[in-house]
Amino acid sequence: MIEFIELKNNLGVEVTLCTLGASIYDIKTMDKDKKLESIIYTTKDKKDFITERSCLGKTIGRTGGRISNSTYTLNGIRYTIPSYDPNGLHGGIDGVGYKEFDYKQNETEEYYEVIFSYFSKDMESGYPGNFNLKVIYKLYKDINKLTLSYKGISDKDTLVNLSNHSYFNLSGNAKGSILNHSLYINASKMERIEHLLPKEIVDCKEIYSFKTMHKIGDYLMHPEIKNNTNGYDFPYIFDNWNKDLFNVVLKDPDSKRVLKIKTTYPVVVIYTCNYTGREIMNNDKVMTPYYAVCLECMFHPNTINSDFLQDKKDILKAGEEYNQAIEYYFDIEG
Incomplete structure (x- = not known):
């Protein structure tokens, strides 16, 4: 049975998690006037959260992002990912984001902890290896901090590139679009996208760069962006990567x-909710483009099929531990 788990810290942050996809259903934080509102663009009805297919708040994997032509070759064997998308999006139609996880809760002096567990069988969704996965959330009691940890081990070489696909909107209950939100990314390089797939690493041109913080809407409607991906949908590569830096603000x-992010991953994919959906969202409207931004920290997507990337970090060797983390910090400007 799918369950929702509610957490609340001493500073008023409320987090609702879900056993489907070890996902984030909602996060509520205070605004400048101490008004508690959602900062997640999510479905109004929890039943819709269970049936939607936009990966709202879900753990995307085994591989987040797209795998070109939904196929890849590993150790000389060719694998196919069953997918509605031609390029094996977010682990395919049978990815871990739509699996029911077991869970247990712990509490320490510092934080509330929820440990989600799932056993992904060999060849599930086109991935070799029996993969034991844990997704661990910690909401800190006296710091406005939520951490996500991804841990796993496989008995065969496999592909793993996990992330969270929450749709952020800091306005509160998605009362406005994210075009007026300001974004900083510690990145001067990105991956050029062609037909929604990474093709090469390039310097960030002005219309793509967030190295200097500015409004998301400043260049989003530029023809080069609109005609390519209908909005931002690009991997950004962190400069002088350090897991203790706020690489995204x-x-x-x-x-x-204010939302600040630290991560062990070297890349963030920025996606500005470029297409509409059918579900009624928490602002009482149907999902609307540019009403959220996804900040997907991960390894380079589609590394397995990319000649321009030699470091295949999304290949998890048999018996080795997958161990990555994302940290969200919630704040008020000034």
Whole structure:
């Protein structure tokens, strides 16, 4: 049975998790006037959260992002990922984001912890190896901090590139679009996208760069972006990567809410909710383009099929531990 787990810290942050996809259903934080509102673009009805296919808040994997032509070759064997998308999006139609996880809860003096567990069988969704996966959330009691840890081990070489696909909107209950949100990314290089697939590493041109914080809407409608991906949908490569740096910062000028991100991953994919959906969202409207931004920290997507990337970090060797993390910090500007 699919369950929702609610956590609340001493500073008023409320987090609702779900056993389907070890996912984030909602996060609520205070604005400048201490008004508690959702900063996640999510479905109004929990039943819709269970049936939607936009990966709202889900753990995407075994591989986040696209795998070109939904196929890859590993150790001389060719594998196919069953997918609605021609390029094996977010682990395919049978990815871990739509699996029911077991869970247990712990509490320490510092934090509330939820440990989600799932056993992905050999060849499930086109991935070799029996893969034991844990997704661990910690909501800190006296710091506005939520951490996500991904841990796993496989008995065969396999592909793993896990992330969270939450749709952020700091305005509060998605009362406005994210075009007025300001975004900082510690990246001067990105991957050029062609037909939604990475083709090469390039310097960030002005219309793509967030190295200097500016509004998401400043260049989103530029023809080069609109005609390619209908909005931002690009992997950014962190400069001088350090897991202790805030490599991504998102701000809303009206509510004054701030989201800061640290991660062990070297890349963040920025996706600005470029297409509509059918579900009624928590602003009582159908999912609308540019009403959220996904900040997907991960390894380079589609590394297995990319000649321009030699470091295949998404290949998990048999018996080796997958161990990556994302940290969200919630703040008020000023």
